[in-house]
Amino acid sequence: MKACLIVDDSRVVRSVARGIVRQLGFETAEAADGAAALEACEARMPDVVLLDWNMPVMNGLEFLHALRARPDGGRPKVVFCTSENELPHIEQALAAGADEYIMKPFDKDIVETKFTLVGVL
């Protein structure tokens, strides 16, 4: 079973995302900030990361840079999932190595679309 790491500082968002991602057939792990997400990747590199942008300690963009700098950090697909919905943010995310971008609010259709687009479904 493929693994999805859900990174968001909101417990409610993580819970909603967990329900959707499990319905799509993934095992899930969770982290509340970028630093915790890096630790989770140390333990087990996921197939896909659903990544919030604004978080304490280490934000999503910083996490993405750190992940992609790792020798094995190019493998996971990274789908941003954030309330930042302006063009410059989206461009910045893709330039940093994100594979897709979800603007909150989201639903199962959108997550399924984006996971299909990045090739994990």
Add this chain to the structure above:
Amino acid sequence: MSPHDFAYLAGLLKQRSGLILTADKEYLLESRLRPLIRSRGLTDFREFVNALRTGDRALIDDVVEAMTTNETSFFRDIKPFQLVRSFVLPALLAARADTRQLRIWCAACSTGQEPYSLAMVLDDERVRLEGWTWQIVATDIAPSVLAKARNGLYSQFEVQRGLPTPMLLKHFTKSGDSWQLKEEMRRKVMFRTVNLLDDLRGLGRFDLIFLRNVLIYFDPPTKSVILEKVSRQLATDGFLFLGGAETVIGVTQAFEPVPDQRGIYRPTGTTPTFAVASQPARPGLAGVRA
């Protein structure tokens, strides 16, 4: 709603649009026509049916429009758009090398996501289409959805259902909370109000027709009539795409399935497509490059 009123409305819909409304769909009629009844200042279905019986053409059109299903999304089902790029386009580029012209028809295009998705595919292929002219004609029975289609303004939800983010960045501008397709892409699609039961000859001939998720709303005789009419608008070596739950088998002799290409049909007797160098299978929409 009385059985008498239901029978009248179902008959009207069948006659005007070909849509089939079985008795178990009475709830659909109730929920979709109630707002129309209120907007006309009428109180119930009896008054509404009486108004329709006077032959009020605008009201009849409103009923047809209210009962039309407009479910759609960008790159819906993904695969057909990959096949246009990897299978259909190479065949048409070879077959039309002398005229260098392509005409595409999206029938029942709803709010425009399907024809615009095709326009984005062809825009991606502009190197291969250098020196070619191509036209996409998109039609629907409902003027209101076509107005939205022409405007090319979509909600955040709509642009996230099927559209790869690089294509969003390339072809859209943000407009408040919505996203608008850039004018240069909007101009590539010509929208027209067309009832598939009417005379279609004015549309001309096409090389590729998308008639996806439309036939499911019609009964077998109406499906047959529509497919026969559509076949007359398709070049003898053209391609027809139907939805995943639709087929021509048992409905018409005018088309036959393309072997091993689910959802694609060609006029019966078309010379088998020459070997097309298929693109390697890639995930998602990678076959539809952004």
